[in-house]
Structure formats: structure tokens, C-alpha cells
Amino acid sequence: MATAYTPGLRVTRRMRYRARRVLPIAGDVLVGAGDKVASQDVVARTELPGDATPINLANQLSLTPADVPGCLLKQEGERVEAGEILARTKGIFGMFKGEYVSKVAGVIESASQVTGQVIIRGEPIPVEVRAFVTGQVIEAMPGEGVVVEADVSFVQGIFGIGGEAFGPIVMACEDPSQEFAPELVHEEMQGAVVIGGARMPGETIRRAIDVGAAAVVSGGMDDADLKEVLGYDLGVAITGTEEIGLTVIITEGFGEIAMARQTFALLSSRAGAAASVNGATQIRAGVLRPEIVIPLVGEAAEPEEDVPTATHGGGVLEEGTLVRIIRDPYFGMIGTVAGLPSEPQVLGSGSKARVLEVACESGEKLTVPRANVEIIGG
Amino acid sequence: MNATNPDQINVILATDCGSTTTKAILIEKIDGHYRQTYRGEAPTTVEQPVADVTAGVINAATEVGELAGRRLVDEQGQLIRPVKPAGEGQPAEGCDIYISTSSAGGGLQMLVTGVVREMTAASAKRAALGAGAIVMDVIASNDRRKPHEQIQRIRELRPDMILMSGGTDGGTVEHVVRIAELIAPAKPQPRFGSGYRMPLIYAGNKEAAGLVREVFDDTVELSVVDNIRPVLERENLGPARDRIHDLFLEHVMAHAPGYDKLIAWTDAPIMPTPGAVGDILQQIAKARGINVVGVDIGGATTDVFSVFDGADGNPVFNRTVSANLGMSYSISNVCAETGMPNVLRWVHFDMDERELRNRVKNKMIRPTTIPQTLEALVFEQAVAREALRLAYIQHREFATTLKGVQQQRTVGDTFSQQKGGQSIVDNMKLDLLVASGGVLSHAPRMEQTAAMLIDAFEPEGVTELAKDSIFMMPHLGVLASVHPQAALEVFERDCLIYLGTCVAAKGRAKAGKNCFRYEISGEPINERGEMACGEIRRFPLSIEETAQIVIEPARGFDVGGGPGKRIEREVRGGEVGLILDARGRPLELPEDRDNCRSRVERWSRDLRLYSE
Numbered sequence: 001m002a003t004a005y006t007p008g009l010r011v012t013r014r015m016r017y018r019a020r021r022v023l024p025i026a027g028d029v030l031v032g033a034g035d036k037v038a039s040q041d042v043v044a045r046t047e048l049p050g051d052a053t054p055i056n057l058a059n060q061l062s063l064t065p066a067d068v069p070g071c072l073l074k075q076e077g078e079r080v081e082a083g084e085i086l087a088r089t090k091g092i093f094g095m096f097k098g099e100y101v102s103k104v105a106g107v108i109e110s111a112s113q114v115t116g117q118v119i120i121r122g123e124p125i126p127v128e129v130r131a132f133v134t135g136q137v138i139e140a141m142p143g144e145g146v147v148v149e150a151d152v153s154f155v156q157g158i159f160g161i162g163g164e165a166f167g168p169i170v171m172a173c174e175d176p177s178q179e180f181a182p183e184l185v186h187e188e189m190q191g192a193v194v195i196g197g198a199r200m201p202g203e204t205i206r207r208a209i210d211v212g213a214a215a216v217v218s219g220g221m222d223d224a225d226l227k228e229v230l231g232y233d234l235g236v237a238i239t240g241t242e243e244i245g246l247t248v249i250i251t252e253g254f255g256e257i258a259m260a261r262q263t264f265a266l267l268s269s270r271a272g273a274a275a276s277v278n279g280a281t282q283i284r285a286g287v288l289r290p291e292i293v294i295p296l297v298g299e300a301a302e303p304e305e306d307v308p309t310a311t312h313g314g315g316v317l318e319e320g321t322l323v324r325i326i327r328d329p330y331f332g333m334i335g336t337v338a339g340l341p342s343e344p345q346v347l348g349s350g351s352k353a354r355v356l357e358v359a360c361e362s363g364e365k366l367t368v369p370r371a372n373v374e375i376i377g378g
Numbered sequence: 379m380n381a382t383n384p385d386q387i388n389v390i391l392a393t394d395c396g397s398t399t400t401k402a403i404l405i406e407k408i409d410g411h412y413r414q415t416y417r418g419e420a421p422t423t424v425e426q427p428v429a430d431v432t433a434g435v436i437n438a439a440t441e442v443g444e445l446a447g448r449r450l451v452d453e454q455g456q457l458i459r460p461v462k463p464a465g466e467g468q469p470a471e472g473c474d475i476y477i478s479t480s481s482a483g484g485g486l487q488m489l490v491t492g493v494v495r496e497m498t499a500a501s502a503k504r505a506a507l508g509a510g511a512i513v514m515d516v517i518a519s520n521d522r523r524k525p526h527e528q529i530q531r532i533r534e535l536r537p538d539m540i541l542m543s544g545g546t547d548g549g550t551v552e553h554v555v556r557i558a559e560l561i562a563p564a565k566p567q568p569r570f571g572s573g574y575r576m577p578l579i580y581a582g583n584k585e586a587a588g589l590v591r592e593v594f595d596d597t598v599e600l601s602v603v604d605n606i607r608p609v610l611e612r613e614n615l616g617p618a619r620d621r622i623h624d625l626f627l628e629h630v631m632a633h634a635p636g637y638d639k640l641i642a643w644t645d646a647p648i649m650p651t652p653g654a655v656g657d658i659l660q661q662i663a664k665a666r667g668i669n670v671v672g673v674d675i676g677g678a679t680t681d682v683f684s685v686f687d688g689a690d691g692n693p694v695f696n697r698t699v700s701a702n703l704g705m706s707y708s709i710s711n712v713c714a715e716t717g718m719p720n721v722l723r724w725v726h727f728d729m730d731e732r733e734l735r736n737r738v739k740n741k742m743i744r745p746t747t748i749p750q751t752l753e754a755l756v757f758e759q760a761v762a763r764e765a766l767r768l769a770y771i772q773h774r775e776f777a778t779t780l781k782g783v784q785q786q787r788t789v790g791d792t793f794s795q796q797k798g799g800q801s802i803v804d805n806m807k808l809d810l811l812v813a814s815g816g817v818l819s820h821a822p823r824m825e826q827t828a829a830m831l832i833d834a835f836e837p838e839g840v841t842e843l844a845k846d847s848i849f850m851m852p853h854l855g856v857l858a859s860v861h862p863q864a865a866l867e868v869f870e871r872d873c874l875i876y877l878g879t880c881v882a883a884k885g886r887a888k889a890g891k892n893c894f895r896y897e898i899s900g901e902p903i904n905e906r907g908e909m910a911c912g913e914i915r916r917f918p919l920s921i922e923e924t925a926q927i928v929i930e931p932a933r934g935f936d937v938g939g940g941p942g943k944r945i946e947r948e949v950r951g952g953e954v955g956l957i958l959d960a961r962g963r964p965l966e967l968p969e970d971r972d973n974c975r976s977r978v979e980r981w982s983r984d985l986r987l988y989s990e
Contacts, residue, residue: 007746025567052563054525065552109563114555114589119563159743223735235702235711236678237742253743255736283707283743327747328737328754349755350822350989353748372747 006317008375009156009251009289011263016307017152017293019132022145024048027127033140037131037148039166039276039295044129044145050122053104058116061089061098065116072118074108080120081105087118132164133276134295151307153270153294155251155263157217160279160290161230161239162247165193167214169294171271173197176264180218182207189213193275193292195267198258200250202228209245215277217267217292219252219259220332226254240280247279249290252324257332260324260376270294315375323358327372334376335360384861389461391442391450391473392853393435394651395422395480395640400431402438403853404446404473405868412864414872417848418442423636424482430636431482432643448472457643475860478644479852481651482634486510486626487569489537491517491561493544493553496781496799498582501607502543503776505581505615507697509622510653511538512679517560519553525560532564538630540566540576540598541618542590543606545583554586558593565597574633575599577625581606581618601625613780626650646860652681652697654855658869659683659812660695661858665866668809669693671835672851673766675815677706677745680765682773686802689779694802696777700769705817706745709761713738716764723967724760724833726979727753752988755822759830762817766834774801805838805963806884806938812874814846824953825916825985828877832914832957836965838884839938840927840947843877843954876921878952882959885935886966887911892932893960900925909960914981917958919951927956957985 027046031037057072058065071087074080082105091097106120131137135150170192172184180196182203190211196204196218202225208216227233229244251259275294282288317323321337339357345367346352353369360366390405390412400423404416418441423434436455443450449471452458458472488511492499495518506513514535517528540561544554561578568576578598580590587602594600603617627647631637641648649657655674663670663685672683680703688694702711713721718731734757741747749755781799813819813831821827828843837843850873858865883893889912897906902923909915919925929937930944939945949956961981968974982988 049565051526052529054529054559054563110559112555112559112593115552115559117556117559119559121563159739222732223739224732226739233710233714234739235714236708237710253736254739255733281743283745326740326744327750328740329751331737331740347749348751349749350752351748351755351820352822369748369750372750374744 006315006323006370006373006375008315009158011155011260011266011376012308013153013266013269014151014296014304014307015154016309017133017135017150017154018138018309019135019148020145021129021132021148022141023129024127026143029140029142029144029146031137031140031146033137035137037135037137039131039134039274041131042128043131043137043148046127047124048127050106050124052109053106053120053122055086055100055102055118055120056116057087057100057111057118060100061087063089063116066113068116068118069111069113072108072111076108076111079105079107130164132278133293134274150295151304152296153266153273155266155292157249157251157279157290157292158253159237159239160247160249160281161226161242162215162244162279163240163242164276164278165214165247166274166276167192169193169195169267169271169273169275171195171268173218176219176261177258180204180216185211185213187211193217193277195264195271196259197264199256201225205229205244205246205248213246215247215249215279217249217251217277219250220255220257221248221250223254237281237283240278240282242279247277249277249279249292252332253326255331260334262376267292273297317356317370317373317375322376323373324376325358325366325368325372326374327368330366330368333358333360333362333366335366338365384863387474387861387864389473390857390861390864391439391457391476392857393438393476393478394849394852395424395431395434395478395482396651397482398422400434400438401849401853402435402442403848403850404442404448404450405857405864407864411871412867414850414868416442416446418445422482424634430639431480431634432636432639435478435640435643475645476643477646477853477856477860478640479649479651479654479856480631480637480640485512485652486622486630486650487512487514487538488541488622489514489517489532489535489566490541491543491557492582493519493550493557495521497610498543498545498607500781501613501615502541502581502618504613504696505606505618506541506622507699508615508653508656508695509619509626510650510656510697511622512699512701517557519557528560529564532561532566536567536569538569538577539622539625540578541622542578542580543582543618545586545605546610547584547605547608549583551583551586551589554582555589555593558590562593562595562598568629574629577601577629579603579618579621579625581621599629611780623647623649623653646856649852649856649859651852652699654852655681656683656695656697656855657858658851658855658865660685660693661862661866662810662869663693666809669804669807670810670812671803671808672812673769673814673818673835674849674851675762675765675769675817676704677816678702678704678708680704680769680815682769684773684777684803686777686804686807688802694777696773696803698769698773698776700765700772703765703769705758705762705765705815706741708742708765710738710742712761712765712768716768721757721760721764723974724763724978725756726975726982727756728975729753729757756988758817759821759826762830763834766830770835774803777801777803805836805841806936808837808839808841810842810844811835811837812844812846812851814849814851819845819847819849823987824875824877825987828880828954828957829981829985829987831877832880832882832959833965836882836963837880838882838936838963840945840949841880841882842950843880843952844874845877846873847875876950876952878919878954878956879949880957880959881927881929881937881949882961882963883909883931883935883937884963885931885941886962886964887932887934893935893962894929894931894937896930896958897928898925898956909958911960911962912977913958913960914984915958916954916985917956919949919955921952923951924948925951925956
């Protein structure tokens with residue numbers, strides 16, 4: 001029988017992280033293989049075609065579409081400035097000439113004799129890609145982008161909002177089960193990646209925005225607070241483009257839930273180190289989870305062999321595996337696998353499913369569906 | 379691809395390559411009839427580290443082979459074809475044909491355009507949906523966006539292909555070309571494979587085809603097919619639909635990992651999964667001469683399919699995809715769209731709303747978890763009712779008679795004027811309602827599946843209820859293209875699990891008043907009585923049994939014969955039996971929370987939904 005794979009979040013003191021940094025369309029790669037780069041260095045650049053503005057000159061100047069090209073003062077491929085006359089009609093006996101003054105600047109891309117429509121292409125839109133993580137370029141893909149590699153401490157969150165952010169790790173809570181209250185956020189946390197403990201109320205996030213923190217990370221938050229912070233009810237977990245003033249990452253889930261001890265201990269051991277974070281989450285096939293990436297520096301960064309590279313946790317469940325229960329009624333409880341009965345069992349819901357036994361940190365032994373746990377660490 | 383004589387096909391292997399799982403079934407001819415015998419599944423392998431869809435297919439086929447005691451895959455990892463008969467001490471091996479559907483990688487995503495949103499653009503949308511696509515957006519001259527906003531939108535989307543319609547043959551040229559002039563400068567980029575050109579199908583006014591061609595440069599691969607709406611009174615969706623399927627194989631599939639191999643393996647063109655489901659439902663509607671609604675509720679989306687008699691009496695097929703109504707990835711969106719009070723009205727005990735909202739979000743971010751407690755199950759089924767209800771509303775609004783058609787009316791029509799654009803989905807004319815998708819298929823009790831269907835779809839009159847046993851409809855849809863008889867036989871015998879028949883009265887009155895009298899006669903039951911408004915009752919009638927019913931509705935109620943008119947029908951049994959529903963249509967629940975809770979609790983008890 002095939003072995004079932006159980007998902008999990010990756011939390012590790014050391015791994016070899018590879019950031020694939022590519023442009024949306026072909027462009028210039030500014031660094032080469034072997035170059036050392038800092039997290040915020042621009043490594044590739046391109047220009048997207050500018051916005052296209054259609055202008056129906058036939059309607060604007062009361063012409064037949066076929067007459068439009070003959071009235072243009074500038075031809076296809078030529079540039080027109082905002083406020084410049086783009087077209088002029090011949091008028092009647094040279095009198096009563098109509099004019100159209102362009103409202104936008106750009107290059108005339110086309111003029112149609114069928115529709116009387118002129119398309120003006122605006123200024124190209126520059127796009128820059130940053131390295132994201134301080135490290136070394138191990139591959140440069142001409143015209144496309146680069147792969148940057150670094151040995152890092154790595155924490156994968158469960159959900160986030162907001163995009164890439166950078167700053168030093170600063171601890172706000174002393175214990176993973178301590179609520180991340182607003183009064184724990186201080187002015188000196190400006191530009192920092194601030195680490196909380198358990199639930200993070202909306203007030204804390206607002207306070208962190210006020211002091212200019214780069215990101216806040218904690219175990220959990222209430223959905224009601226998320227809605228308030230975003231200004232709308234999030235329907236599907238596809239995030240990363242929100243602009244609320246900082247990046248928010250939760251490591252465990254929604255509700256009153258403490259950060260896993262292992263995660264908290266790792267982050268506090270790296271307090272003061274420069275981190276790169278990304279709140280982007282996509283929960284679809286090809287899942288994307290938020291990340292906290294903290295490059296190793298000094299002696300810790302000395303090369304080692306056989307450093308793992310996988311950015312996703314999870315694996316095969318065995319007795320002794322550390323797991324987190326991820327569904328009510330035991331949501332958030334952590335323990336080790338104590339038994340893996342092979343026969344499906346009838347659950348309280350009436351459904352039949354394969355289960356496992358979890359010996360909890362509290363000493364309690366629980367039976368839960370195998371689908372309702374995830375592997376911690378890895 | 380092999381050309382095979384249907385009479386010589388005895389063993390069929392079919393797979394459906396979904397986003398997460400590849401499901402394989404084996405169909406064998408037994409005693410002259412085709413039966414589905416074994417099934418197996420394996421994770422789909424379109425992502426790293428394997429990135430070859432055929433690996434998942436081989437794994438699923440191997441599992442089926444092991445269960446069937448029949449080798450389907452040889453030592454080189456190839457499917458064994460044709461069948462090698464049993465020899466001395468050697469069991470038979472292989473299959474006669476292999477077929478497949480696919481929705482891996484998010485299925486087929488399309489942008490459609492037309493001149494008028496309600497006319498040619500609606501026809502284009504119908505063609506794309508019918509072919510099994512997800513329609514990302516509909517661009518039309520009257521979609522209330524400014525041209526630069528439309529261009530910007532086209533730029534943002536990364537569809538797999540574009541379907542462009544507009545104008546009847548001999549009609550507007552200018553408006554059609556104007557739409558082309560929005561698409562061309564947007565320079566749309568295909569979702570996969572930066573190295574290939576965006577496929578664009580033009581299915582509009584044939585007199586504009588040459589001018590449309592002139593607008594596009596070589597960044598798109600333009601193909602021209604017959605007009606989707608040659609005259610306002612008629613749609614011609616077939617050519618566009620066929621071209622979508624061709625391009626799906628040539629471009630979208632060909633760029634997905636391992637699909638070049640899979641295409642070479644199959645004995646019929648690979649179809650998008652929802653397209654295949656639509657095909658089998660059309661086949662069954664045609665074969666039995668009935669109106670059918672099918673639903674597939676997934677984690678992210680809900681598909682609704684219907685085949686109903688159109689204005690001219692011919693069956694009309696419609697499919698809609700409610701892109702953000704689903705039970706895991708989109709569960710939060712269902713709650714946001716309908717509102718938590720609408721979900722909680724189906725729950726017969728109190729729940730803390732803050733706690734529930736967090737649970738919903740936790741399900742969204744960890745979509746593979748399952749309800750462990752009865753409370754969690756009841757809540758999930760409440761969400762399902764709302765997701766299905768909203769998806770069906772969207773479907774009914776979409777499945778309409780053609781808009782823009784001129785109608786000749788006489789004085790006699792003065793009081794019964796039907797406008798164009800009326801929904802053709804009529805619950806009173808619905809004969810069969812088919813359910814599929816995890817929350818419906820895997821409900822611990824069949825009664826729960828039946829109750830979710832009745833509450834969400836509100837069938838009227840006499841309606842058979844069924845569920846797809848193991849989500850076999852996609853396989854049978856593609857099988858129907860090579861062997862329709864085999865597909866229909868398996869559909870009736872193994873695919874559908876009949877839940878029973880629902881008899882529901884349309885109309886409203888005060889709770890407790892007489893709704894209808896009933897008389898049920900048959901081998902297992904002989905009962906007569908009266909149903910009061912607000913009641914629902916279940917009568918055991920097993921899957922092999924039928925019964926004669928006579929229903930006499932009270933004044934103002936209709937069970938299919940007209941208001942107050944008596945009906946006599948033979949009804950089919952099923953795993954649940956016969957359900958008499960006197961709760962009224964439209965179904966309304968009390969606004970007062972206490973009343974609502976006690977009403978829903980009584981219905982749960984009467985239908986024996988839960989074991990409490």
C-alpha cells in the first residue's frame with residue numbers, strides 16, 4: 001500500500017535556501033553567477049509595455065473611420081505629448097477645423113480605418129527584482145533572473161498578508177503562550193520584524209503600523225481582527241499584494257493559539273539578525289506559505305555539507321513523530337504519535353476514517369483523524 | 379491513438395487526472411454488460427520532483443491492476459494493450475482501450491469576449507463553459523468598463539486561450555474589430571509556457587474575420603471558426619467548442635509536464651474533466667428523455683450542469699462554474715457571500731460566532747482536514763447548503779433563453795408575455811438531480827446527502843435524487859465519445875447511487891395547515907395520510923423497489939399537475955427512500971433564531987439525519 005504523506009510546516013535552524021528570482025517578462029540580469037548580493041540589491045530589471053489608451057477619434061471628431069488616418073498630425077510610431085494636438089480635420093473650405101488634443105503622452109501604436117480608433121502606448125513600466133535574501137548567486141539565467149543561495153534559519157508560517165519585507169528580528173513576547181498585546185510594541189521597533197507569542201489582536205497590528213515595523217509574527221489571530229485590519233472579509237487564501245503598511249504572519253492558525261515552542265525558541269535565538277520575510281500565501285495546488293528567512297552569519301555560516309534544501313516540511317507519520325492537531329475539538333494541541341491503527345475508525349461525526357493516537361504534552365492521549373495533523377519541524 | 383471496433387472492446391482503463399489525485403477505474407464486459415469493477419488512485423504528478431503526469435497514471439493503474447488481479451502495466455512502465463488472454467497458469471493482462479480526462483494545473487482557463495454582454499458574449503461564455511473551461515472574465519462593449527480599463531484587465535489575466543465572438547453574420551463589423559483592438563494592444567500572455575503564442579479563437583461575424591486577422595500580430599495564434607451566433611435566434615456553439623478542445627490538447631496540455639506522452643497513450647482525445655461530466659449528463663438526458671441537473675461541489679469551486687428543454691423543445695445544455703464557492707479553499711468566501719446567519723439557520727444547536735469564524739479560516743488555510751465531531755459535520759453541511767444554493771442561483775440566472783431575439787406576439791399573448799432571457803431551469807420540470815463532490819459523496823449518511831440537495835436546490839413536484847458513487851462521471855463522459863453504450867450502461871448500473879425520490883409541493887401557507895394528501899401503494903408500503911405545511915417525512919423504499927403515489931394538493935399548492943391538481947405517478951426508491959416535502963416553495967426558514975432552530979431540529983429528526 002502506498003505510504004501517505006502528511007503535510008507540515010518547515011521550521012529549521014539551518015537549511016540551504018534557494019531563492020529563484022525571475023522577471024515577469026524577459027529583461028536584463030544585473031549580476032552573475034558567483035556574485036555576492038544583499039537582500040535588497042536589485043538583481044534583474046525590465047520594462048513592461050506601458051498602458052495602452054484607446055481614443056476613438058472618429059467619434060471625437062465626427063469623422064468616418066476611414067478618414068481618421070488622414071487627419072492624424074503624427075503617424076504610427078511617433079510620439080505625442082499630453083496637451084499636444086493629435087489630429088485635425090480638414091474642415092469645410094479650410095474653415096471650421098476640428099482638433100483633438102491628446103490627454104495622454106506616448107507613442108502612437110495603431111490607427112484603425114475600420115473603427116476610427118487610435119491606440120497610444122504610454123511610458124514603459126519599470127520592473128525590478130531584488131535578491132530577497134543575502135547570499136550568493138549560484139545561477140544566472142540570461143534575460144530571465146537568478147537563483148540566490150544562502151544557508152539560513154527558516155520558519156514557514158501558516159498564513160500571512162503583505163509582501164516582502166526586511167528588518168532585524170526583535171522579540172516582543174517572553175513566552176510563546178503570552179498574548180501579543182499592543183503595549184508590547186515600542187517605538188524602537190521601527191523597521192523590525194517583531195516576534196510575538198500567542199494571539200495577536202488587531203490593536204497590536206495597528207500599533208505596529210504606527211511605529212513603522214516591517215513585519216509582525218505571532219502564533220494566531222482572530223478572523224474578526226483580520227477583517228478589521230484588511231477592511232474586508234478575505235474570501236480565499238491568495239495573499240501577498242495587500243498594502244496595509246507592514247507584513248503580517250501567523251505561524252499556527254486562527255484563534256487563541258500559542259506559537260509552537262520550537263518556532264519561538266528558534267526565532268528568539270536569532271534575535272538581532274537581519275531577516276527577509278514574505279507574507280504571500282496561496283493555498284491551491286502548488287501551495288505557497290509565508291516565510292521568515294534569516295541568513296546565518298559569521299562562524300555559523302561556515303560551509304557544511306549535506307545541508308537540506310527542502311522549503312516544505314511534512315513527511316511520513318511514524319510513532320514518535322512530533323505533530324500538531326489542526327482541527328477542532330483539539331485544535332492547536334501538540335504531541336507525539338503514539339499509535340497508528342491500520343483499520344479505519346468511526347469518528348464522532350459518523351464518518352469512517354484512518355486515525356492516529358497522539359500523546360500530548362499535557363499527558364492526555366487523543367485519537368484523531370490522520371488528515372487532522374501536521375508534522376512539526378523537519 | 380488506436381482505432382478500435384466498439385464490439386471488440388471488453389476491458390477499458392479510464393483515468394481522471396485531477397489537481398491532487400489521479401483516479402483510475404476499470405470497466406469490464408461481464409455477461410454481455412459493461413460494469414465498473416475496480417478503482418484505484420494515486421497522487422497526481424505534475425509538479426516537482428516528478429513533473430510527469432504519466433507517473434501518477436501508472437501508479438493509479440498499478441493499484442487498479444493489483445486489486446483486479448490483472449496486470450495493466452508492464453515492466454517498462456507502459457500500459458499493456460490490447461488484452462492478452464489468460465494462458466496456462468497466467469491470468470489475462472492489459473486493457474483494450476485507455477482514455478483520460480484532466481483538470482490538473484487548475485483546468486482550462488479562458489477569457490471570452492463579445493460585442494453585447496447579454497447576446498454574443500453570453501453565447502461565447504456558454505461555449506467556453508460547455509467545453510469545460512473556467513471563464514476568467516467576459517469583455518464586451520457594454521460591460522460598463524472604459525476601454526483602457528478593459529485593456530488593463532486583459533493584461534492582468536493570464537488565460538490559457540481567448541474566445542472572441544461578436545456580431546451576427548452580415549451584422550456589425552466595426553464593433554467586432556473594436557474588441558480586437560482592445561485585445562491586441564494588451565498583448566495577453568499565456569498562463570504556461572512563455573515560448574508559445576496565445577491561442578485565440580475567432581467565432582464572430584464571418585465578414586469581420588479578415589479585418590480581425592489584420593489587427594493581430596504574430597503574438598497570438600488566431601484560428602477562425604463558424605460564428606457562435608450566426609443569427610440572433612440561434613446559437614452555434616459546436617465549432618467553437620470543438621476548437622477549444624483541439625487547442626486544449628495542442629497547447630495547454632502539450633505544455634503541461636508529461637502530457638505529450640499521455641496524449642500519445644490515450645485512445646480518445648483527453649477532455650477537460652468538467653466537459654466530460656457535461657457530456658455524460660447530456661447523454662443520459664437524451665437516452666431517458668428527461669431534464670437533469672448535476673452538481674459537483676469541490677474545495678475551490680462548484681460546477682452546476684443542466685439539461686432542460688429549451689424554447690423550441692430541444693434539450694439545451696448549460697454549465698456554470700461558481701469560481702469561489704467551495705468547501706475548503708473557498709469556504710470563507712461562502713460564509714462571506716451568504717453571511718454567517720444564513721449558514722447558521724441550518725444548524726440546530728447554538729454555536730459561538732467568533733469561534734466559528736476562526737474555524738472557517740482554519741479550514742481555509744488547512745483545506746485537507748475533515749470534521750471529527752458531529753458539531754463540525756453539521757456546520758460543514760450547513761455551509762454546503764449555502765454554497766450549493768448560491769451556485770444554483772447563479773446557474774439559473776445564466777441558463778436562459780437567448781436574449782435579443784425578436785418575438786412575434788398576438789393579442790392572446792397579452793397576459794403571458796415571455797421576455798427573452800428567461801431561465802430555462804424549471805424545478806417543477808426537473809426529473810433527476812445528481813450530486814457529486816466530497817461533502818455530498820462522503821457524507822456519513824445518505825439521508826444527509828438527500829437533505830442537502832433538497833434544501834439547496836428546492837426541487838418541486840417529483841424529482842429523483844442520486845449521487846455519483848465514486849466520481850466516475852468524467853471517465854464516462856470521455857468513454858461516451860468512443861463507446862456510448864458502455865458509458866450509459868455503467869452510468870446506470872455502477873455510477874449512480876439512487877437516493878430515492880422527493881415529492882415537494884410548490885406554494886406557501888401557514889405552518890400546520892393542510893398541504894397535500896398522499897396515498898402510497900406498493901409491495902413494501904401501503905400508506906395514506908396528510909402532510910401539514912412545514913412537515914417533511916421519509917418513507918423507506920429500497921433501491922430495487924418502486925411505488926405508486928397519488929398526491930392531492932390543497933388549494934394553492936402544486937406538485938406538478940398544476941395548482942390544486944391531483945397527480946398519480948410511479949416513483950423509484952433508493953438508499954434513502956421516498957421523501958414527502960410539505961415545507962413549501964420557496965423554502966423559507968423562520969427568522970426568529972429559536973423558532974428556526976427547533977424547526978431545523980424537527981426536520982433533522984424526521985429525516986433521521988444524525989444519530990443523536
